Every structure is written in C-alpha cells, then in structure tokens.
Amino acid sequence: MNAETQVIDILLLGSGGREHALAKKLSESPRCGKLYIAPGNGGTLNVGENVAIDEADPEVVADFVKGAGIGLVVIGPEAPLVAGVADAVRALGVPCFGPGAAGAQLEGSKRFSKELMDRAGIPTAAYGSFDNEEDALAYVREQGAPLVVKADGLAAGKGVIVATELAEAENAVHECFSGAFGAAGATVVIEEMLVGPECSLLAFTDGITVCPMSTSQDHKRALEGDRGPNTGGMGAYSPVPIVTPEEHAEMERIMRVTVDQLRSEGIDYRGCLYGGFMLTAQGPKVLEYNARFGDPETQVVLPRLENDLVEVMLAVAEQRLADVELSWCDEWAVTVVLTSAGYPGSYEKGKVITGADEADAMDGVTVYHAGTTQEGDELLTSGGRVIAVTALGETFEAARDLSYAACDKIEFEGKTLRHDIGLRALRGREAWEQ
Structure with a gap:
C-alpha cells in the first residue's frame, strides 16, 4: 500500500454539529482508519470513538496524538486554534488541518483582523478599536x-x-x-453598519493555494424575520442563489489576497478560511473572518462536496492543495437547527429526544447532532443548539420542504426552531431592499 492510499487514524477536535458533519464526511473516506472525536457528542458515537480530553490544551492533545499514533488531526472549533493546538501537533511532525495560533488571530482578535485587512487593501467596514x-x-x-x-x-x-x-x-x-x-x-471594535445580504464563503487553503468551497448563508438571529439576539446560527442553505458571478469572483479574489497577505507577514495558514461577506451596493465587503469551518454552514456545504475529505485535508496539511480540484453535486442543501427553549439565553438540559433516527433514515436527509448526549438507551439534550437537520433536493424549495418534514419527526420538550430558513432568498435579491 503506497502513501497515497494508506489508512490513517484521525483525531477530530470539537463537540458540535460542525464536528458531527466533519466526522461523518471523514469516516466515508477509504483512508479513514480509527476516528477519535474529542470530546464529541451523542451523534459522533455512531461514526467514531468519543474521547474525554481537553481539546483546547495543546499539551494534552499532543500527548494523545503521540500515544494513539494519530496520522491526521482536524481542529473543528476556534478555541483550540487560538490556544495553539495546531502548533503543538505540527511540532510532532503530524499533519494538522487548522491554522496555528498566529493565523487563528484572524478570528481570535477582531482588531488584528481589521488591521490586516487595512494593510491588504481589503474592502471592509470603516471602524475604530478601543481599550x-x-x-x-x-x-x-x-x-x-x-x-x-x-x-x-x-x-x-x-x-x-x-x-x-x-x-x-x-x-x-x-x-x-x-x-x-x-x-x-x-477591547471593543466599533464598525459602520453595512447594508445588504450576507454570504459565507469558506475555502480550503494550504497557505499558498486557495480552493473556495460552495457559497452558503447562515441565519444568525434567534427569531423569525431576522429578529432577536444573535445566536451561533439557526439554519443555513447552499449555494446562495442571489450571488452574481461578479460578486463570487470578487469574494474569491479577496480570500486569495488575504492568504497572500498572511504569507507575506510570515504566517503559515493551513486549514479553512471562512469569509463572512456583506453584498453591498459597492460590491462584497468582509464582515469578519473565522479561522475554521462555520456552524451550521458546514452542515450544508460538506454534504455537497464530492471529494474525499481526508485526501483534501492531507493536501492542505502537506501543502499539496494545488493538486486538488474540488467537485460539488448539483443539489441544493438546506439545514434547520432545532434549539432548546430559551436559547441563546439560559435553557434546561436533559430533555429526552425522540425521532432523530427516523428523520435521519429519510432519503436525502442527514441529522447532525450538536447539543446531544447518549445516556443508556436515551438521547438527551445537552446544549442550546441541539440538532441540525440537513436535506438535499433538486430545487431549493424541495430541499427546504424536506428539511422541515424531517424536523417534524424529531421531538423534545422545549423544541424551538425558525420556520423561515431560506424564505428570503426564495424571493430574490429585492427581499433585502425592502
């Protein structure tokens, strides 16, 4: 067996819906041997082995990687990235998907991110930062x-x-x-408020080559009609139908300029670069950068990716991304997030969840666990965002209808959700101009 087909054991860090989506996609690869998820959730138990280690402690992660003979580490959340876990893994000579602490400052410090954009001439909101x-x-x-x-x-x-x-x-x-x-x-950053529809563009990058993924759009506000407090994300869809080819090309250009700027400043950025854009009348402008996959964007983007995710991530870690060409299915994807009553404020845990397996068994549907835990035969809620239900369809409407039909099968006390995920995009660009 040559190096290109060798089976490797993988450690995935994180516990949310994003990590369940990553775990499922990684497990589909013929190169995936033993898959460990730290700490994982009630859903990742079905695709790998959950391990109880502190994913944000570089020394603890490095010790596990050495002891388990891990061949690839994939870092899901932002906290381990900012803490320098990727640096500790790379110091062992083990391939790692995720930027080191220096690159993670793109997300870890909004001031750092805005100043880097200034230096690179990247269009973004005017701002001031204060201590x-x-x-x-x-x-x-x-x-x-x-x-x-x-x-x-x-x-x-x-x-x-x-x-x-x-x-x-x-x-x-x-x-x-x-x-x-x-x-x-x-430290507080204060920005002008940009106006227009938002769009997320995630990209694989090895610090030299940038391979954009398919566009997606998150729904941040807790309540229907984009009202209420910001959340981690209540739903998403991919691709974004209102993005013009010119806007898409400009967003890709901005992402490449960003990676070039990082490299010119001595920052070796390998992982996922997440660009949050506002599609303004003057063209796309960067709202923010994240240093990892989005959540729930991952749950609508990865199901449409036709490549072997392990191969792609190894190419990123080993700076061979120029050899990779991404391929996407033509279907639409819509995900709806089911949350605990009270989220994003205080909420109760330990509610029994039923119907998740039935929903997941529906053709074209994948149920991604986020705030769940398995206790004996019972699946219980353990977080604010409990489950993300993703559906694929030949049309936007078909994917959306299927996702909501699957949501109806899942029950737990206090289940809340937005019923308007994707509705605005179905009305076209003018929906943002009213």
Whole structure:
C-alpha cells in the first residue's frame, strides 16, 4: 500500500454539529482508519470513538496524538486554534488541518483582523478599536447610529451587537467593558453598519493555494424575520442563489489576497478560511473572518462536496492543495437547527429526544447532532443548539420542504426552531431592499 492510499487514524477536535458533519464526511473516506472525536457528542458515537480530553490544551492533545499514533488531526472549533493546538501537533511532525495560533488571530482578535485587512487593501467596514469605555463611547456619539459593536475576542458567536439606535450602541459598549463577554470584551471594535445580504464563503487553503468551497448563508438571529439576539446560527442553505458571478469572483479574489497577505507577514495558514461577506451596493465587503469551518454552514456545504475529505485535508496539511480540484453535486442543501427553549439565553438540559433516527433514515436527509448526549438507551439534550437537520433536493424549495418534514419527526420538550430558513432568498435579491 503506497502513501497515497494508506489508512490513517484521525483525531477530530470539537463537540458540535460542525464536528458531527466533519466526522461523518471523514469516516466515508477509504483512508479513514480509527476516528477519535474529542470530546464529541451523542451523534459522533455512531461514526467514531468519543474521547474525554481537553481539546483546547495543546499539551494534552499532543500527548494523545503521540500515544494513539494519530496520522491526521482536524481542529473543528476556534478555541483550540487560538490556544495553539495546531502548533503543538505540527511540532510532532503530524499533519494538522487548522491554522496555528498566529493565523487563528484572524478570528481570535477582531482588531488584528481589521488591521490586516487595512494593510491588504481589503474592502471592509470603516471602524475604530478601543481599550477603554470612555473613548469608545465618544466614538459612538461622534459616529451616530446605526453601528455594529463587537467584543474583540472569542465570544462564541454572541459578542456582536447590531445597534440601530444610539442608546443601544452605548449599552453595547458598556456591556462589553462591564465583563459580559469576559476577556473577549477588554477591547471593543466599533464598525459602520453595512447594508445588504450576507454570504459565507469558506475555502480550503494550504497557505499558498486557495480552493473556495460552495457559497452558503447562515441565519444568525434567534427569531423569525431576522429578529432577536444573535445566536451561533439557526439554519443555513447552499449555494446562495442571489450571488452574481461578479460578486463570487470578487469574494474569491479577496480570500486569495488575504492568504497572500498572511504569507507575506510570515504566517503559515493551513486549514479553512471562512469569509463572512456583506453584498453591498459597492460590491462584497468582509464582515469578519473565522479561522475554521462555520456552524451550521458546514452542515450544508460538506454534504455537497464530492471529494474525499481526508485526501483534501492531507493536501492542505502537506501543502499539496494545488493538486486538488474540488467537485460539488448539483443539489441544493438546506439545514434547520432545532434549539432548546430559551436559547441563546439560559435553557434546561436533559430533555429526552425522540425521532432523530427516523428523520435521519429519510432519503436525502442527514441529522447532525450538536447539543446531544447518549445516556443508556436515551438521547438527551445537552446544549442550546441541539440538532441540525440537513436535506438535499433538486430545487431549493424541495430541499427546504424536506428539511422541515424531517424536523417534524424529531421531538423534545422545549423544541424551538425558525420556520423561515431560506424564505428570503426564495424571493430574490429585492427581499433585502425592502
């Protein structure tokens, strides 16, 4: 057996719906031997072995990699990336999918990201960054609303406040500096509010070559009609029908410029680069960068990828991505997230989940577990975002209808969901201009 077909054992870090999607795709590869997921969830038990180690501790992960003879490490969430887990793995000479701590600052520090975009000439919102509340409030009052107030560090997707009124922006600044987001709010970035539809473009990159994935669009707000607080994501679809070829080409150009800028500054970025874009009247502008796969974008993008994911990730880790050509199925994908009552605020855990296997058995449907845990014969809720239900269809409408039909089969006390995932895109570009 040559090196190109050798079976390898894989360690995947993370516990959410994104990781279940990655685990399922990795397990489909003929190159995937033993698949460990740390710490995993109730769904990843079915495709690999969950291991109880601290995925954000570089030393702990490195020790496990050595002891288990791991041949590839895949890092799902942002916290291990920012903590430098990829650096510790690469120091062992083991292939790793995910940027080191330096590259992960693209997500770990919004100030770092904005300053890098400035240096690269990348179109993004005008901004100011502040280390104290007094100066931040003065900037807010000078600029006036609407504004977007962001905690600089990692805040699990919740440290971004879109303020349409001045008082709302002032309150957001106070919230950041009062410790609501912990150390993440010690620095605050305040941006102009861009207007237009959002679009996520994820890309594989080995630090030299950039291979964009298919477009997707997340639904961040908790309530229907894009109202309520920001969440980690309530649903998504892929591809995004309203994106023009010119916009797509510009987003790809921006992603390549970003990787070139990182490399020019001595940062070796290997993994997934996630570009969050606003499709403005002046063209696509970067809202934010993430240093990993999105959630729930992963759940709609990966089912449409026809390549062997292990092969692609090894090509990224070994800087051979120029040899890879990505292939996508023509079907549409829609995912709807089922959440615990109260999310993204406080919620109860331990609710019994029924119907997940029945939904997953439907033709064209995949159920991705996020906040679930298996206790004996029972599947229980253990998080805010509990399950993501993804459906593939020949048309956008067919995929959407199938996803909601599958959602109806799954029950747990307090189950909540948005019923309008994808509706806006079905109405066309003008839906964002009303």
